[in-house]
Each structure stands twice: as C-alpha cells, then as structure tokens.
Amino acid sequence: GAVVSQHPSWVICKSGTSVKIECRSLDFQATTMFWYRQFPKQSLMLMATSNEGSKATYEQGVEKDKFLINHASLTLSTLTVTSAHPEDSSFYICSAKPGQGNTEAFFGQGTRLTVV
Amino acid sequence: AQSVTQPDIHITVSEGASLELRCNYSYGATPYLFWYVQSPGQGLQLLLKYFSGDTLVQGIKGFEAEFKRSQSSFNLRKPSVHWSDAAEYFCAVGARSSYKLIFGSGTRLLVRP
Numbered sequence: 513g514a515v516v517s518q519h520p521s522w523v524i525c526k527s528g529t530s531v532k533i534e535c536r537s538l539d540f541q542a543t544t545m546f547w548y549r550q551f552p553k554q555s556l557m558l559m560a561t562s563n564e565g566s567k568a569t570y571e572q573g574v575e576k577d578k579f580l581i582n583h584a585s586l587t588l589s590t591l592t593v594t595s596a597h598p599e600d601s602s603f604y605i606c607s608a609k610p611g612q613g614n615t616e617a618f619f620g621q622g623t624r625l626t627v628v
Numbered sequence: 629a630q631s632v633t634q635p636d637i638h639i640t641v642s643e644g645a646s647l648e649l650r651c652n653y654s655y656g657a658t659p660y661l662f663w664y665v666q667s668p669g670q671g672l673q674l675l676l677k678y679f680s681g682d683t684l685v686q687g688i689k690g691f692e693a694e695f696k697r698s699q700s701s702f703n704l705r706k707p708s709v710h711w712s713d714a715a716e717y718f719c720a721v722g723a724r725s726s727y728k729l730i731f732g733s734g735t736r737l738l739v740r741p
Contacts, residue, residue: 554733616660
C-alpha cells in the first residue's frame with residue numbers, strides 16, 4: 513500500500529515551453545501533497561504544499577506564477593513549470609499524505625527535468 | 629530557525645564495518661524525525677521514522693536510529709554495512725501539524741570492498 517506514482521520519470525523540453533508533472537496516490541486519498549526540488553548533489557527543498565480543492569501554499573522564494581500547482585482531486589496533484597529555462601533543470605519529487613491516520617507522506621520516484 | 633545538520637558530507641566504510649551517520653536538528657518543538665535513502669537518480673526510500681514512544685527506532689535493511697532529545701540528535705546506525713548500502717542518506721524533520729519536511733544536506737556513503 514501507500515504507493516505514489518510520478519509521471520514522467522524524466523523529460524527534456526525546450527526553453528520557453530511548459531511542462532507538466534503529475535503526482536498520483538494510487539491506493540489512498542491524499543488530502544495534502546508536497547512538491548520538492550533537488551538540485552544535483554544537493555538536498556531537497558520544499559517548494560509548495562497543496563491541499564485538495566484549495567490554492568497551493570508556496571515557500572518563500574518560489575515563484576507561484578512559474579510553478580503552477582493544481583490539486584484538483586484527492587489522488588492527483590500536478591506541477592507545471594511554465595516558460596521553462598535551463599536553470600529550472602532539476603529533480604522534482606512529490607509526496608502525498610494520506611488523509612487519515614497519523615502517518616508520514618509517501619514519496620514518488622521523482623521527475624528529472626532537463627531544459628535545453 | 630528550523631534546520632537539520634548532517635555534518636558529514638561523505639563517509640567511507642569497509643564492508644562489514646559498523647556505521648553511524650550523524651543528524652542534529654534545530655526546531656521549536658519535538659518534530660517528527662525521519663531517515664531516507666536515495667540511490668543515484670532515484671526517489672526516496674524511508675528507512676525509519678520517529679513519531680513518539682521508544683527513542684530507539686528500528687528500520688528496514690538492518691538500520692536503527694536513536695532520538696536523543698537533550699542533544700537534538702537522531703543518529704542512524706547499522707552494525708554491519710553491505711556494499712548495497714552505498715547511497716545518499718538524508719535526515720529530515722517534519723512539523724507535527726503539517727508534515728512538511730526539512731531535509732539535511734545529505735551524507736554520501738561509500739562502501740569499500
């Protein structure tokens with residue numbers, strides 16, 4: 513149980529285009545999902561917290577107009593990187609917290625984004 | 629400010645030797661505590677967690693960690709390292725109310741044959 517699937521696993525896009533990353537909880541309902549970013553050989557930094565049916569809460573320094581987060585259902589959150597630039601190239605990882613029970617959030621396998 | 633410190637960037641141990649990875653945190657209250665492992669290009673795998681209760685926590689793959697409140701530490705240990713344990717290890721603390729995680733900078737474990 514508690515499987516989180518992230519799609520795609522990797523993506524290459526051209527500068528100026530937008531790319532969407534999906535995070536799905538496959539066997540539980542996730543009222544809260546988190547998006548993290550990891551630069552090469554660095555740690556993970558929380559970008560934003562999304563709650564189903566409401567606007568995402570962004571961490572300080574994260575551009576909400578550039579990183580659009582939608583959490584339209586209890587099993588799906590999406591992160592759209594708009595007008596991507598090479599500096600947006602990174603590893604993006606989501607996690608999903610089950611709505612019930614005192615349990616941690618479960619991580620997806622991550623998405624490697626390369627902007628060329 | 630809330631923070632997690634993993635003072636060792638790299639650690640090299642011989643296969644079969646014991647291992648201890650250090651983690652200290654600065655937090656307003658007792659947080660939830662986690663250790664994750666990440667292989668290159670992969671996501672995170674949870675090794676163990678501390679929410680409450682017994683301060684010595686057993687995890688997967690033979691790992692354990694001990695929460696020491698007085699030292700604000702949550703060090704990870706393994707009595708005998710296997711070559712497959714070579715990876716990046718992250719300590720993280722989470723708010724009890726929101727489950728948002730703050731990660732340490734990671735420790736890369738190298739295992740000598």
